[in-house]
Amino acid sequence: MAFSLTAQLTTGTRTIDPSANRIWWNGATFGTNIPLSQYQDSTHISDTDDTHVCLTNHVNNTKYLGVSTVSVNGSASSSLPIDTGSCGLKLTFDTSDLGGASVATSGATFYAYDGTNDISPMSGVNFQAAEGGQSTHWTNANGSASALPLVDQSAATSHDFYIATSVSPTSIGAKTGKIKFVLTYI
Amino acid sequence: MSLCWVATLSDGTQEWEHEGEYEVLPGERLPWVRLTENLRDRDQHLVSLDLVIDGKWIHLPSREWSQFSTGKILLPIFYSLSYIVESEILMGIQHSESYIDVVAHFENFQVHLIVNAEDEETWIQVSEDFNPMAPTPSVS
Numbered sequence: 211m212a213f214s215l216t217a218q219l220t221t222g223t224r225t226i227d228p229s230a231n232r233i234w235w236n237g238a239t240f241g242t243n244i245p246l247s248q249y250q251d252s253t254h255i256s257d258t259d260d261t262h263v264c265l266t267n268h269v270n271n272t273k274y275l276g277v278s279t280v281s282v283n284g285s286a287s288s289s290l291p292i293d294t295g296s297c298g299l300k301l302t303f304d305t306s307d308l309g310g311a312s313v314a315t316s317g318a319t320f321y322a323y324d325g326t327n328d329i330s331p332m333s334g335v336n337f338q339a340a341e342g343g344q345s346t347h348w349t350n351a352n353g354s355a356s357a358l359p360l361v362d363q364s365a366a367t368s369h370d371f372y373i374a375t376s377v378s379p380t381s382i383g384a385k386t387g388k389i390k391f392v393l394t395y396i
Numbered sequence: 397m398s399l400c401w402v403a404t405l406s407d408g409t410q411e412w413e414h415e416g417e418y419e420v421l422p423g424e425r426l427p428w429v430r431l432t433e434n435l436r437d438r439d440q441h442l443v444s445l446d447l448v449i450d451g452k453w454i455h456l457p458s459r460e461w462s463q464f465s466t467g468k469i470l471l472p473i474f475y476s477l478s479y480i481v482e483s484e485i486l487m488g489i490q491h492s493e494s495y496i497d498v499v500a501h502f503e504n505f506q507v508h509l510i511v512n513a514e515d516e517e518t519w520i521q522v523s524e525d526f527n528p529m530a531p532t533p534s535v536s
Contacts, residue, residue: 213492367423
């Protein structure tokens with residue numbers, strides 16, 4: 211199987227190299243901190259040297275306003291579900307490594323965790339996630355027990371999952387952890 | 397690592413993944429799904445299911461004779477198989493793990509054999525209420 215990750219930008223898209231790029235959730239501009247208990251105002255891509263990559267055409271920013279409302283790229287509040295094209299991330303699972311077989315997916319989930327134990331939340335953050343075109347409310351997908359469930363997909367050789375994220379610090383200081391995508395297929 | 401399933405059908409025949417009609421074909425469902433479809437079309441079921449990993453056999457609970465006397469033997473009523481893949485992303489890393497989950501289904505519970513496709517680490521897990529994606533026909 212093969213995973214690929216695409217950042218959906220305010221204009222166009224950009225393929226993410228997961229081993230060379232990072233996603234940033236920031237205040238008003240790249241590298242600025244999100245104030246305590248508030249959600250991000252901008253989303254960016256950097257390389258592993260923390261050099262800003264998306265410059266003036268940033269990742270779609272989906273800011274949590276309430277359990278079922280969002281501000282997309284600074285616009286007025288709107289209700290979930292978020293349009294797939296307005297989500298910041300597109301995860302693609304294809305079967306190029308499986309001889310191009312056609313597979314159905316089930317039980318896909320997306321979550322953050324502390325980087326050691328999947329069930330342990332990333333410390334000091336709320337990590338809201340929603341599936342584009344599907345989720346009618348945000349899920350605080352921090353720890354595998356609170357994972358965002360993604361809709362099952364019928365048989366195909368490629369599957370796209372559109373995900374919106376919104377992050378808020380609950381304590382001051384740098385945060386560490388990992389983000390994981392899991393699915394079952396046959 | 398080489399890994400394949402071997403299924404013994406109710407008519408006594410044995411089918412191997414990656415052989416004969418159970419090769420992976422572009423645009424087609426995986427061999428396991430095609431096996432379940434053929435079983436239904438032919439009104440057959442499985443009597444046993446094995447994994448062969450680098451030439452070593454792992455036998456799931458079977459409806460066939462057991463060479464071990466371990467008390468009352470419970471017989472599975474059907475089997476299922478699926479694959480699980482996990483990928484860590486977004487934080488400047490890319491790490492994926494993949495697993496095969498082979499399941500023997502009993503009346504009220506399921507026995508899972510889960511194998512990491514890269515390093516062969518293996519788990520046996522018992523569940524209830526597991527709803528499989530691609531089950532074989534039940535024993536009638």
